[in-house]
Amino acid sequence: MKGRILALGAKTTAKRTTKAEKRAETMEQILDAAEYLFSKHGFHGVTLKDVAKRVGVHHTLLNYYFDDKKTLFDAVFARRAVVTIDRRMQALDDYERAAGGKPTVEGALHAFLDTDLDLYIQGGEGWRNYGAFGAQASNSPEGAEFMDKYFDPIVLRLIEILKKALPDAAEEDIFWGYHFVTGALMLTLARTGRIDKLSDGLCRSEDYEAVKARMARFMAAGFRDICNQKRPDSEG
Template identity: 75%
Template sequence: MTEQILDAAEHLFSRDGLYGVTLKDVAERVGVHHTLVNYYFKDKQTLFDAVIARRAGVTSSARMQALDAYEQASGGKPTVEGALRAFLDTDLDLYSRGGEAWKNYGALGALMSNTRHGATLMDQHFDPVVLRLVGLLKQAMPDAADEDIFWGYHFVTGALMLTLARTGRIDRLSGGLCRSDDYEAVKARMATFMAAGFKAVCKPRKGTRKASG
């Protein structure tokens, strides 16, 4: 029953956000009385946090393993694009191959990333893997200013969240050439695009000489 409740809540929260859903809405989607939802989850906030936590460990663990494997494969000499691919492609694969439930989770993550409480949950669940990526980017660009690397990550995660939101806007703008749910098309382009941005923006710290390449 807990999984059914979480699935229903995930679907509704991904569509209407935390404040647009009630426990009664969740109960109706499951087909039970709302008191049963209250039995498992004392309030809506507790349910929302449980929905986020359920898949956060999966995606964080997968990306951490990919980053570790990439660093080992690179012989301690990572590239910007290689590090981004380990981080982004691994996550996009989960949403591409995990079915509608994972797509709902991605949309929910996009919604929550723009709220104060959501940002707190992001800190709690995703900081270690993000800082692991930042560490690899610093290895790849040892002369870059730290603030430029963090701004670069900020822009990367913004693009990822917009992608996971699946708003359909790019579908309409492109006249159907692009689809919001075409994660394979995103995967083929995003890391390369973002790597070029990092290289263009990142500047040597004072007192250092920018490395060639």
Template identity: 75%
Template sequence: MTQPDPPARRSRKADQRAETIEQILDAAEELFSKHGLHGVTLKDVARQVGVHHTLLNYYFADKKALFDAVFSRRAVVTNERRMAALDDYERLAGDAPTVEGALRAFLDTDLDTYIEGGEGWRNYAKLGAQVANTPEWGADLMDEHFDPVVLRLIALLRRALPDCPEERIFWGYHFVTGSLMLTLARTGRIDKLSGGRCRSDDFAAVKEVMATFMAAGFHAICG
């Protein structure tokens, strides 16, 4: 009698496990993006997936472990894309990088990810905006995942603005990231203020003007 192939059986089990984890992460990401870390329970996530909440305890030690897994999953991707874009831009720019060129590599690449990635990525964008504005624990997550790519951008801006006081470059980045986080939050406020002329979910429109606007600000405070 032929025995089942153990490696194949293990592979199917591993695939099922990976699929279940992705479903859990997707559901948790959507809920966390709407209600935040403290507004969601493991039972809420389990209900969204359609499983018993004990299954979540099998894969994740607690809610914070699940939240960290949700956050890190896409952080790796967006960091790799932005780092590659900054590297490519630096090679193309050679000895003459510009502020807007560096900002477009950093900002446009990130916005393209949310434009092309569907609702899951947009949920992550909203979640990232929450984390960035939660000093009690969010700052540590931002430091852990995003410092290398941010400092890579700062290094390029230094080259583009060699005579600019260093603190002005950091302030400029502070204003850039504040604008980006407000955009990613999709609060709908700009929709109401503009009478519908601008939409908070129109990342393509933001991409068209944000880097140019921010570059002018850098030149103004560094001039």
């Protein structure tokens, strides 16, 4: 009798585990679908029914997981935000330690940008959709709220290092410099295909390796120019 009870308990546990795994799988499918749709159409261009249709479930199921569209939008934003924020914060901390009190603009930008670009290079279509989603979000009031919530600490950490690299620069010039950096990054992540057409295929929107090889150096030159700083011979 005891053996039968134990066996029944084991079966129940197995069923619970399977249900938990199924819920987790469904959640990932919903987030993937929402991420893709938000990346294409923005917050206002997507409904919960659109997401449900892409997943292949009834729209009432989404209400089981999320109270409303904004809750879903937040979940999509947060899922990958914590990954890129942690990676970039670690990269900036590691860079500042390695710089030994003498950080450079280009070095700080490489730590900030390259770490993020590596996710889009190595992370597959999901991460690329998230990049386009972030580009959409950063240009909307709804998205700006989440950008403030999740990304302000990492941006201010970069600004802190840039101030050390450019000690004589006006503070507003450093903030404007960051503004231009993030604008270029968001346009790149949007993958509009415009550069493909303009260059007649010579450059591709999805070529993040090419972006990584150029962006930090290009932006560092801009920082130095607006801050009236000449490039040291040994800067890297």
